[in-house]
Amino acid sequence: MQSRTMNRIAILSAALLIAGCATDQQNRTAMGTGAGAAIGAGLGALIGDSSKAALIGAGIGAVAGGVVGYNWKGIKKDVEQSGHGLGVDVVEMPDGTLKVNIPSSAGFASSSYAIKPExxxxxxxxxxxxxxxxxxxxxxxxxxxxxxxxxxxxxxxLNRARSVTTYLENNGVAASRLTAEGRGPSDPVASNDTVEGRAANRRVEIYLYAVQ
Structure with a gap:
């Protein structure tokens, strides 16, 4: 047990050391870099929660040009108000992104990828x-x-993610600014052994991020 704990601390320390070698601009670069992912993995190991590790260190993955910090206050407020009553969570992530978490019940009928009007x-x-x-x-x-x-x-x-990006395209957003990805059941945020957990895992996440 002590050996495993030391290994976990070593992982986190190594990640922090990598991050500490970055320039000021790189320090403003959000997760998606190797250092960000390593820090997330280290924190996840220390707290013993792989779902938190994914949220902190995996996120949107590598992004061309790097992700920079951004003032999300006004956008966050507008998105929250627009999604009121749908069970949508809008969260500023440690990596500098704004995550809009949409439960599938709010956006899609069962086994469907057609977006609900609401x-x-x-x-x-x-x-x-x-x-x-x-x-x-x-x-x-x-x-x-x-x-x-x-x-x-x-x-x-994947089809649900593409439905969202298609909707955004149809509302004037260039396709080059949008990415869709389907992860199936590979990135749960709760246990699939309970009804509540499975409901939490059925979701679409929109990550908004600013690039350099």
């Missing part, structure tokens, strides 16, 4: 933010629970 105001808010802030990009990630066949879940999660 989600339109929130997506309109996201499109508006992208239109008004040219330096911002969006990555949309679809997730499912572990029920059913893996191939089906992966396809469904």
């Amino acid at each position: 989600l339109a105001p929130l997506l309109n808010s996201v499109a508006r933010a992208l239109e008004q802030h040219p330096q911002i990009r969006a990555k949309v990630i679809g997730h499912t629970d572990s029920t059913g066949q893996l191939a089906y879940n992966e396809t469904l999660s």
Whole structure:
């Protein structure tokens, strides 16, 4: 046990050392860099929660040009108001991104990737933010629970993410500023052993980020 704890501390220390060698500009670069991912993995190991490790250190992954810090206050408020009553969470992440977490019940019918009409105001808010802030990009990630066949879940999660990016494109956002990814059940935030956990895992996440 002591050996494992020391190993975990060593992982985190190494990550912090890497991050400490960065320039001032690189220090403002958010997760998606190797240092950011390593720090997240180290923190996840220390706190014993792989889902938190994913949230802190994996996120949107590597982004061309790097992610920079951004003042999300106004955008966050507008998105929150637009998604009121849908169970949507809008969170400023430690990596500098703004994550919009949409439960599948708010955006899609069961086994469908057609966007529900009630989600339109929130997506309109996201499109508006992208239109008004040219330096911002969006990555949309679809997730499912572990029920059913893996191939089906992966396809469904990708189709839901693409439905969101298509909606944003149809509302004036250039396709070059949007990315869609389907992760199926591979990135859970809760246990798939409970009804509540599976519901939490069925979601679409929109990550807004600013590039250098």
